[in-house]
Amino acid sequence: MLKRFIGVFLTLVLVASLTVGCGQNDAGADSKGTVKLAYVNWSEGIAMTNIAAAVLEEKLGYDVELTMADAAPVFTSVSTGNTDAFLDVWLPVTHQAYIEKYGDKMVDLGAVYENALIGLVVPSYVEIDSIEELNANKEMFGGEIIGIDAGAGIMAASERALEEYDLDYKLLTGSGPTMTAALSKAIDANNPIVVTGWAPHWKFAKWDLKVLEDPRGVYGEKENLHKYARLGLEEDMPEVTDFLKKFKMNEAQLGDLMGAIEESDGEPIDVAKEWMNENEDLINSWIAE
Numbered sequence: 001m002l003k004r005f006i007g008v009f010l011t012l013v014l015v016a017s018l019t020v021g022c023g024q025n026d027a028g029a030d031s032k033g034t035v036k037l038a039y040v041n042w043s044e045g046i047a048m049t050n051i052a053a054a055v056l057e058e059k060l061g062y063d064v065e066l067t068m069a070d071a072a073p074v075f076t077s078v079s080t081g082n083t084d085a086f087l088d089v090w091l092p093v094t095h096q097a098y099i100e101k102y103g104d105k106m107v108d109l110g111a112v113y114e115n116a117l118i119g120l121v122v123p124s125y126v127e128i129d130s131i132e133e134l135n136a137n138k139e140m141f142g143g144e145i146i147g148i149d150a151g152a153g154i155m156a157a158s159e160r161a162l163e164e165y166d167l168d169y170k171l172l173t174g175s176g177p178t179m180t181a182a183l184s185k186a187i188d189a190n191n192p193i194v195v196t197g198w199a200p201h202w203k204f205a206k207w208d209l210k211v212l213e214d215p216r217g218v219y220g221e222k223e224n225l226h227k228y229a230r231l232g233l234e235e236d237m238p239e240v241t242d243f244l245k246k247f248k249m250n251e252a253q254l255g256d257l258m259g260a261i262e263e264s265d266g267e268p269i270d271v272a273k274e275w276m277n278e279n280e281d282l283i284n285s286w287i288a289e
Helices: 002-016 043-058 071-079 096-105 135-141 153-164 176-188 238-246 251-263 268-278 280-287
Strands: 019-021 034-039 063-068 085-091 106-123 144-146 170-172 195-199 209-211 223-230
Touching: 034 043, 034 071, 043 063, 043 085, 043 106, 043 238, 043 251, 043 268, 043 280, 071 085, 071 096, 071 106, 071 223, 085 096, 085 106, 096 106, 096 153, 106 153, 106 176, 106 238, 106 251, 144 176, 144 195, 153 170, 153 195, 176 195, 195 209, 223 238, 238 280, 251 268, 268 280
Parallel strands: 034 063, 034 085, 144 170
Antiparallel strands: 019 063, 085 223, 106 195, 106 209, 106 223
16 A cells, blocks of 8 residues: 555656646647656656657657656656656666656657666776675775665666675765766766766766676666657647657767756756757757648
8 A cells, every 4th residue: 555655646747747738839828749758867867858859849840748757756747647657778788677657658769878887887097897896895995875866767676686696885875966976076076976876867978987797697788779659649639640750879879968968057948959050960860841
């Protein structure tokens, strides 16, 4: 009963949470409707969701509502039809449990990005290369692994890593931004630190980092980021669904957009719209008949 209450509560929080309208599109009163996109506070998800919102508004004539929440309520909301799509589903490992639970209540629109990875990350100046070396260097890291939000798939994988490698460490929960802030502070002081990390992420362009070897394969192989939509979206908004199916980015494109958002003091949606105008060939490939 408690778990059911928590699940309902989180769904209500997602639906009623701060929803950022991207602003009325050029069509004004002639808007074709409102597309509801949810995302988690991860750098690649912020970038992909905002560029999708920019295209839907500026090029296709829709209004867009963006809602940020943790992964669990996002999956719940898409599966119940309260959210139209989530563009940052890591498969086959990271979000496997969510797909097993909700997959038959959503539609997979294909990969938006390929060859992503998750793992434990350290600055390159740290003189260890494998997860197996962590216990022997516990004091160097203070016995802590800096994590992100508790509902993230990488946190579940990291809990398994603690067991599989018998690591005498505490996995600290937080968020993507708090993780990168801790990483930045440690690097500025040339101190050792180990964090939960994933690529694509702007931190790999900003700092010299390495992913610790995972000889037991806890974190899996390379993954793909998929777009999942609610049931019925294709019938309700075929043009939106067609765009989302075509929406795909490579490492250079997504890395460039993530870097632009990270370096800007402006809102991500404004950066995305500017980036959209500078990459017309790519944008047109997503919306061409």
